[in-house]
Amino acid sequence: MAKKSLLRRAGVLAATLATSLLVSAQAAEPIKIGSFLSVTGPASFLGDPELKTLEMYVEKINEEGGVLGRPLELIHYDDVGNASNARNFAGRLIRSDRVDIIVGGSTTGATMAAVPLVEQARIPFISLAGAVTIVDPVKEWVFKVPQSDRMAAERILWDMRRRGFDKIGLISGTGGFGASGRQQTLAVASEYGIEVVADETYGPSDSDMTAQLTNIRNTDGVDAILNFGFGQGPAIVTKNYAALDINLPFYQSHGVASDAFLDLAGDAAEGLRLPASPILIPSSLPDDDPQREVVQSYAQEYRDHWGTRVSTFGGYAYDGLMLAVQAIEAAGSTDKAAVRDELENILGYVGVTGIFNMAPDDHNGLTPESFRILEVKDGDWMLVE
Amino acid sequence: MFSEFLQYLFTGITIGATYALVALGFTIIYNASHVINFAQGEFLMIGGMGTVAFMGLGIPMFFAIILAVLLACLVGIALQRLAIAPAKNADVVTLIIITIGASIFIRGIAQVVWGKDYHVVPPFSGDEPIRLGGAVLNSQSLWVLGIGAVLVIALILFFTRTLIGRAILGTSMNKLAAQLVGVKTQMVLMLAFGLSALLGSVAGVTVAPITFTAYDIGILLALKGFVAAAMGGLGSGLGAVVGGILLGVVEAMTAGYISSEYKDAVAFSMILLVLFFMPRGLFGGRTVERV
CATH class of the missing domain: 3.40.50.2300 (Response regulator)
Structure with a gap:
């Protein structure tokens, strides 16, 4: 027992030393990105590529020096496609993990179950689910990536x-x-x-x-x-x-x-x-298509990393994460209200799903033309x- | 007008034949133990998904089907040995609950091993539908019907003409008496699970070209299949087929002539009526009270 805790302490010490060597000490505190997705269960075809995408790009962003000089930390739970699990996990992300922003919610049910908690805790939430009810009527802290039905x-x-x-x-x-x-x-x-x-x-x-x-x-x-x-x-x-x-x-x-x-x-x-x-x-997008580059590089990187075909749903997670990163960078901090305001101000972000133009009365930012x-x-x- | 009717009838037969084949799978284990095997749908799934997996390895379809059926038999026997046999003194309800647990377990394994996608099994005799009197019939439905008919006859012969079949029936009627006359009841049960898995997996691969197949196809198919079996009279092969086709035709006719919104409601009301007036189902045996 004593030996184990000694070992652990040594490990922690080594890890702390290593991180402080890599990045300056005050910047070491990670930006926490919380997520609950339906990785298994009936909606796993949504959650599985979404989680793979998040993991892959959090890793990639960290290799490139993180956001605002701080590394990203992905905290993820699998809601198994069950809305009440989603609600519990959203609560855990907010209260015990104290995440800075939530990107997740594979299904409309899971998203809507988490919305009241998110609104109450006043934390920015980017949903990856489809139904129009998520952003209509507009909820102050809730945004969403996919186009609605x-x-x-x-x-x-x-x-x-x-x-x-x-x-x-x-x-x-x-x-x-x-x-x-x-x-x-x-x-x-x-x-x-x-x-x-x-x-x-x-x-x-x-x-x-x-x-x-x-x-x-x-x-x-x-x-x-x-x-x-x-x-x-x-x-x-x-x-x-x-x-x-x-x-x-x-x-x-x-x-x-x-x-x-x-x-x-x-x-x-x-x-x-x-x-x-x-x-x-x-590969068949015309040369002058504004989304050509981002779509091709995402498809390529996903295939290289996971060895499987890219899906539309993984693309939602890509855009969700990038919107979050862009808003945090624009806000210059992880101050929740500032990040929320910057999310609302995003104009012309070219993503895999479409070109996003957020507004106070439009927390989706896409048009049918996307x-x-x-x-x-x-x-x-x-x-x- | 007539061609419309014919089309609804053909559709009903296609759907019904699927239900019937699934329903047949419930009969053997029910006959052996009065247990309704809720893992029956998973045998169907192993038949379909196994065939897809073995074909993916480059094995020709015919042999892939045989391998998948063998795999399902192994799983069936393992299910009996590892889950049912240790609980041999438990009552029927407990055993039924064990089969529910087993079905979740098998589904979970299949999800990990074979993935979560839907797959296609090629039709046995080409994709070209049969045209008749202005209506079209999926050629695979004839396979489903034909295999269903063969299985019913085989089941009837098995339970009436073979010693093993009669031992199975005997075990279900009175376990102690069967043991006294030298029937190894645990052996019989194991055989029943193996055979039932064989039947289920054959059904699974036969219906797969119509319904597609995936790790969770068992839940979808087994639900309606069970309803068909209950309506026809649990344990009766003929009842399962008649129940299945009746259910399918009623669904298709309702969708065609009334509204597709009501088809399940009409089908289930019919089942309620049947079970209300004939609690043992259309072809169920007479109730014999043992004192």
């Missing part, structure tokens, strides 16, 4: 309008993502002069959606079909759609904007369109001009 709906409807469609069939999953997407689509359709003439749903465990698609096909005057959902459901819808030989233009949401979806749907996905982050097409419309061609994504 409303923007996705707007972008899809915009493209439909451009192609001259005015009556569409909608098929959506009954899970949180699909249900919210359906709601937003129905709410904004009329603004684009589009009428939703068929409105079908399917459950998260359904294995065949042919009946719903047959109904849409038999509805008079349908010009195009939109599927809002994520997981394996949209891939099944796509397969059924191809099997039924429905010759109508087909749209998916950003919920399936990943290479994994292409593997699942195979040839059936040919010709469908969806709104997506440019991260899916790093989504690119992609089409599946020869089994790969292609940018539609």
Whole structure:
């Protein structure tokens, strides 16, 4: 026992000596970045690349000398996709870890569970979750990276309008993502002069959606079909759609904007369109695209470091961390109110997800245009001009 | 009009055949021990995911399926030996709870070993759907139906014609009496778990081209499969198939003619009605009270 504690003390001493040799003594105190993500559990496809991205870039920033001359320290908890865990962990980050800023919350549920604590503790929080409710109405201390589902709906409807469609069939999953997407689509359709003439749903465990698609096909005057959902459901819808030989233009949401979806749907996905982050097409972005450089370097570094494909969701974590770093640098300290103000002042930050222009009444800072419309061609994504 | 009806019917059969095949998996262990094996869905998952994993190693599909089925049998036997056998004197409810624990454990291992992504298993006979009277039928549904039919007949023959099958039934009826006439009841149970895993994994790989497969596909499939089994009468192979197809067709017809919002509600109300008037299910045996 005594020996162990002696060893430990020696270790601590050595570590202290080492750090004080590397950086000046007063700057040694790290900037604490807290995070709770759904690294395992049903939303692990979100949390896993997010955590990998955070770990990788915290390490990289520290190698390059840290922020304000201080190293970053990532304190992370896995909420397993459970909102009440998220709330507990947010509390722990605030009270016992005393972090300077929180970047996390893979799902809307986890984010919203943490919001009351964050607002009460007055600590800046950058969420990586999708729903529009996170920043609408605006909450003083809460920001978010991804575009909302409303923007996705707007972008899809915009493209439909451009192609001259005015009556569409909608098929959506009954899970949180699909249900919210359906709601937003129905709410904004009329603004684009589009009428939703068929409105079908399917459950998260359904294995065949042919009946719903047959109904849409038999509805008079349908010009195009939109599927809002994520997981394996949209891939099944796509397969059924191809099997039924429905010759109508087909749209998916950003919920399936990943290479994994292409593997699942195979040839059936040919010709469908969806709104997506440019991260899916790093090499085919035009030379004059402002996001080209950041997207390509993130995709490259992620692949080199982890050996797996980059995903849209990891990109959210990248932008979340960079927004936090930029705000701390601009504030010149980790003073929470100052960092919050600087977050709100961020203009023209070019990220992986889009170009952010925050404002007091806009804590997301993105526009629907940050989504690119992609089409599946020869089994790969292609940018539609 | 007719082609529409036909399409809903085909859809119902496709969905129903999947439920039926899953439901069949519950029968063997139920017959052997009256335990509802909630890890049955995980056997399905091992069938599908195992096939994907072995094919990823460059093994041809046919052999990959055989390896995956063998793997599932091993897991089934291990489950009985390591989790069920040590608790042999526990009552049925305890054993059911053990299977729930085992299912979470197997799912966790699969998540670590095989990852969290969904995977495709190629259809057994091409992607081209069958067109009939203006409606389309997924060719894989015929495989599901065919394999379901073969399994039902095999199960009936197994339980009525073979000594082992009758030993399994005997064990479930009266464990002590079975032991007295020389049946090694623990052996029988182990066999039941192995066979059940075999059935489950065959079902899992057969439905995978329709449903896709992932580490957690077992939860999704087993829930509806269990409902189908309960409706048909737990323990009856024929009941499982009829229950599954009935459930699938009702769902598809509701989605087609009423609203897709109500399809689960209608299906579950039907189950309530069936179980209300026929508590043992459509094909369940008569209730015999043992005194």
